[in-house]
Amino acid sequence: MAGVVLGSMVGTVTGLLLAPRSGRETRRIIRKSADALPEMAEDLSTTVQLQADRLSDSAQKNWAGTLSRLKEAIAAGIEATQMEVPPPDAPRDITAETNSSNKH
Numbered sequence: 001m002a003g004v005v006l007g008s009m010v011g012t013v014t015g016l017l018l019a020p021r022s023g024r025e026t027r028r029i030i031r032k033s034a035d036a037l038p039e040m041a042e043d044l045s046t047t048v049q050l051q052a053d054r055l056s057d058s059a060q061k062n063w064a065g066t067l068s069r070l071k072e073a074i075a076a077g078i079e080a081t082q083m084e085v086p087p088p089d090a091p092r093d094i095t096a097e098t099n100s101s102n103k104h
Helices: 002-018 023-082 094-102
Strands: none
Touching: 002 023
């Protein structure tokens, strides 16, 4: 939206300077446009503020979701590290298995 307002202002000034009019008429149009500048600047300021607010709200929502997922992942990791690890199977005697395979 800010681009539209700025583009309108630039287009108006360019059009006024390049249009084939008398000096008096051009000055009148420039004066009229200059009188409208404060209102256009206020509109631009409001538009920029609204866009910044929307971006800020969006960033806060995204951050809240990311933070929530991060907390869940940390809690799951802590829970997983606190789980009791089952004891390993009894050690096997691989020498007995090796000797029996050599006899064949």
